[in-house]
Amino acid sequence: MADLEYLRAFLAIYRSGSVTKAAAYVHLSQPAVSGQLKSLEQQIGRTLFNRTPRGIVPTAAAHDLARSIAPHIDALESAGDSGAHGSEIEGTVQIGGPVEFLTQRVLPTLAPLVRLGLHLRVVLGETEQLLEAISKNDLDLAIVGQHKKVRNIDSELLYHEELVLVAAPSWLNHIPRKGEISVRHLDGIPLLVYSEEMPQVQEFWESVFEVEPDTRPGVIVSNLRALMTMAIAGAGMTVLPRYYCDLELRNGDLLELVEPRTPPASRLMLASTSRSQRIPRNRVVRDALLRAKVQW
Structure with missing residues (x-):
C-alpha cells in the first residue's frame, strides 16, 4: 500500500497542477514533494504525470488514482486540520456564489465536512445580489467578483x-x-x-x-x-x-x-461579515476554502 504522505502529496500536485503549489500546501520543500511523487510512482509502477513545456499533465493512471483516494484524503484532512468536531459544524451554513465555480471548486472541497455532519444550503447568483444577501445576513459566506468596499462586509482573495x-x-x-x-x-x-x-x-x-x-x-x-x-x-x-x-x-x-x-x-473573493465569522461552523468552512485555494 502506498504511503499516506505520498498520496497526500500526489493529490496536492494533481489538483494544483504544480509541484511548487503542492509543496506550499503540504508544508514541505519542492525537492521533498518531487521525491515523494517519484517514490509513489515506483511503488505503484505507473507514471502519474508527463512533463511538458507548459507544466505537468496528469496521465490516465493519475486520474484513476485521484478519483479513488480523494474522498478519503479529504475526509482525513478535514477531520484533523480543521478540528471540525460535531459541535463545531452543527447546524447549517448558507453559502452563495457563481454556479460554475461552486461546482468545480467549492462544493467538492466542502464534501468531507458534509460527511462529518455539516449542513449546506447553496444559493446561486451574481456578485451584487450575493453581497446584498450577505449584508442582510441571508447568507453566511459568498464567493463574489472583485467589488467596491461594502460596509460591514469583509472580503478575502480566494482565486485568480x-x-x-x-x-x-x-x-x-x-x-x-x-x-x-x-x-x-x-x-x-x-x-x-x-x-x-x-x-x-x-x-x-x-x-x-x-x-x-x-x-x-x-x-x-x-x-x-x-x-x-x-x-x-x-x-x-x-x-x-x-x-x-x-x-x-x-x-x-x-x-x-x-x-x-x-x-x-x-479575482474571486470570499465575502462574509464579522457577525457570521463568530459562528464556529462558518469559520470551519471559511478556513477549509482558504486552505484549499493553494491547490486550485
Missing part, C-alpha cells in the same frame, strides 16, 4: 481566475500560424458570450488587444457549460476561465486562439 479565448480546432485555418494575432484575424469567427454586457470578453479584449470588442455576439447564454459545449461543436469563440476548460484544452477539444504573455485574470 485566468481568462482564455478558445474555439474548436476547426477554426485554426482562420488565424495565422505564425506571428502575433490581432483583432482583425478574429473577424468572421462568431462570438459566444455569457451576457449582453460581455464582461469577460470586455476584460480580455481590453487587456490583450487594448480595444473594446465591437463584434455583435452570435450567441448569448448565461451558462459556461453551454458556451463551452457550443465552442467545442464549432459554433465560434468564447472567453472562459482556464480552470473550467483546462481538460478540454489538454484533450484538444478546444484550442487557445491567443496566448498572451500576461493572461488577463479576474
Whole structure:
C-alpha cells in the first residue's frame, strides 16, 4: 500500500497542477514533494504525470488514482486540520456564489465536512445580489467578483481566475500560424458570450488587444457549460476561465486562439461579515476554502 504522505502529496500536485503549489500546501520543500511523487510512482509502477513545456499533465493512471483516494484524503484532512468536531459544524451554513465555480471548486472541497455532519444550503447568483444577501445576513459566506468596499462586509482573495479565448480546432485555418494575432484575424469567427454586457470578453479584449470588442455576439447564454459545449461543436469563440476548460484544452477539444504573455485574470473573493465569522461552523468552512485555494 502506498504511503499516506505520498498520496497526500500526489493529490496536492494533481489538483494544483504544480509541484511548487503542492509543496506550499503540504508544508514541505519542492525537492521533498518531487521525491515523494517519484517514490509513489515506483511503488505503484505507473507514471502519474508527463512533463511538458507548459507544466505537468496528469496521465490516465493519475486520474484513476485521484478519483479513488480523494474522498478519503479529504475526509482525513478535514477531520484533523480543521478540528471540525460535531459541535463545531452543527447546524447549517448558507453559502452563495457563481454556479460554475461552486461546482468545480467549492462544493467538492466542502464534501468531507458534509460527511462529518455539516449542513449546506447553496444559493446561486451574481456578485451584487450575493453581497446584498450577505449584508442582510441571508447568507453566511459568498464567493463574489472583485467589488467596491461594502460596509460591514469583509472580503478575502480566494482565486485568480485566468481568462482564455478558445474555439474548436476547426477554426485554426482562420488565424495565422505564425506571428502575433490581432483583432482583425478574429473577424468572421462568431462570438459566444455569457451576457449582453460581455464582461469577460470586455476584460480580455481590453487587456490583450487594448480595444473594446465591437463584434455583435452570435450567441448569448448565461451558462459556461453551454458556451463551452457550443465552442467545442464549432459554433465560434468564447472567453472562459482556464480552470473550467483546462481538460478540454489538454484533450484538444478546444484550442487557445491567443496566448498572451500576461493572461488577463479576474479575482474571486470570499465575502462574509464579522457577525457570521463568530459562528464556529462558518469559520470551519471559511478556513477549509482558504486552505484549499493553494491547490486550485
